[in-house]
Ligand SMILES: O=C(CO)[C@@H](O)[C@H](O)COP(=O)(O)O
């Protein structure tokens with residue numbers, strides 16, 4: 001099966017966002033990844049609902065929204081309203097994760113749970129069958145263009161094992177420092193979806209870069 005690719009809009013050209021969204025529409029990208037930051041959960045602020053709404057109007061790809069904010073449960077209805085396909089919330093930001101996942105589903109979206117690099121995958125043992133995706137951060141969240149944290153490869157193996165043993169159908173998505181050298185190793189380890197920001201948007205031919213990521217073959221388990 002081909003690898004799925006979700007380019008991260010954080011590295012797009014914000015002066016000419018429309019051209020970059022149109023490039024994504026034309027490309028083989030599966031989804032468009034959008035990072036929402038609040039300056040509290042992470043030490044940076046990105047963009048919010050006005051941008052999300054504007055992009056949703058021109059983007060033909062399903063929106064994979066990554067909330068790096070405290071109290072993401074307050075924004076479930078608003079996210080569903082703009083037509084997002086996937087709402088990813090951080091494990092570390094949700095006191096009542098199970099309820100939040102239920103509310104995301106009730107709003108008609110797929111639910112993803114995100115783990116910071118220092119959060120072990122075994123905390124997901126009792127929620128893994130309720131989520132559609134686990135998003136493993138392979139950098140500390142908040143910024144694009146950071147160096148890949150090598151321990152992520154081991155986490156992908158551990159998460160793949162947990163998913164298999166629990167009978168869960170959750171996808172594994174990786175976010176941060178995904179580029180030509182790290183992507184094949186992540187796919188080999190069991191990643192299903194690759195988020196890639198700077199590697200895609202700063203490349204001379206973003207569509208070709210997306211194509212090459214998609215060609216990475218997953219190991220069948
Ligand atoms: O969530 C985040 C950062 O917190 C990401 O989605 C970044 O946008 C990935 O950027 P690259 O590491 O691929 O440049």
Ligand SMILES: [Fe+2]
Pocket residue numbers: 008033034035066175195
């Ligand atoms: Fe992200």
